Amino acid sequence: MNKLEQKILQDGIVLNENVLKVDSFLNHQVDPQLMWEIGKLFVERFEGSRITKILTLESSGIAPAVMAALQLDVPLIFARKRKSLTLKDDLYTESVYSFTKQEVSEVSVSRKFLSAGDRVLIIDDFLANGDAALGMAGIVKQAEAEVVGIGIVIEKTFQPGRGKLIDLGYKVESLARIKSLEGGQVAFAEH
């Protein structure tokens, strides 16, 4: 069990069978030492991938992703979320449906910061239905850059995200894999 899994058991709050609340250490209050450890784990999982950029989505992906970027010594880009965009000329844009918020956002990255030849590690805080990761992968594709992998802090294996990403040929590495939240209990998948 890694430090992240220990923290989830200790401080995660199971709201219902689908929702784990981790706002005490990941997506509202943030434990910076744990973010450092998470960054380190991502570096290990994607060793040898010759990553040139890390891409994440504001806001909850930024803290873990910047720690991975620091340890890999590559720039981080955080994609911007907006309800709708009028001017898109200088942007790569994808529409992303948020299951939690039940709304569609436009997710965008400035064309200046991604280009052919970039080898991009996508990082996100959660993997559930995969929409955010797919949106970011779409942006990398628009830039004619390569997705070398998708690093997830917490995956819910009982939701279809991983399947969709694997079917498209992406390498997915999740640091904590939760197979069930039934009965108010966190059960991890086998490593």
Next chain:
Amino acid sequence: MNKLEQKILQDGIVLNENVLKVDSFLNHQVDPQLMWEIGKLFVERFEGSRITKILTLESSGIAPAVMAALQLDVPLIFARKRKSLTLKDDLYTESVYSFTKQEVSEVSVSRKFLSAGDRVLIIDDFLANGDAALGMAGIVKQAEAEVVGIGIVIEKTFQPGRGKLIDLGYKVESLARIKSLEGGQVAFAEH
């Protein structure tokens, strides 16, 4: 001249007399080594302040603030921005006007994460009119905690933010202080 000021001269883009674009290293693409240096500078500037928490605002404050939090070994809280909030029972909330976006957001922090006795360092990416910093200070006040200081990455000294914060008795430390963007040139204030 510190590394941040060098970076601003090298990569900042002066859009007009009021707007400096730093999306290549701070608020869209992020330079993680520079964020580490910024964190270190904040730790030095607020040495001896017995900080227990750092508070910032999503999204652009997160990367510099988490690096300061890592080096101080204290939790980071990032306040959430929303257009409007219906349920506020468990939140400290302030209205913040964004000059850039010309709209009012509700900025909120869960009551769980700030309480009397906390000694809070507020960190933000820019100081212009001071609205974001004032909103965060209002949240700390609601929690009956203490603002030990306000750390700013880039201050525009020709706008009224610092004056408002100083008048209220806050200690303000800005790592880069820009006195003018006239003629497309960045001019720093004297240290």
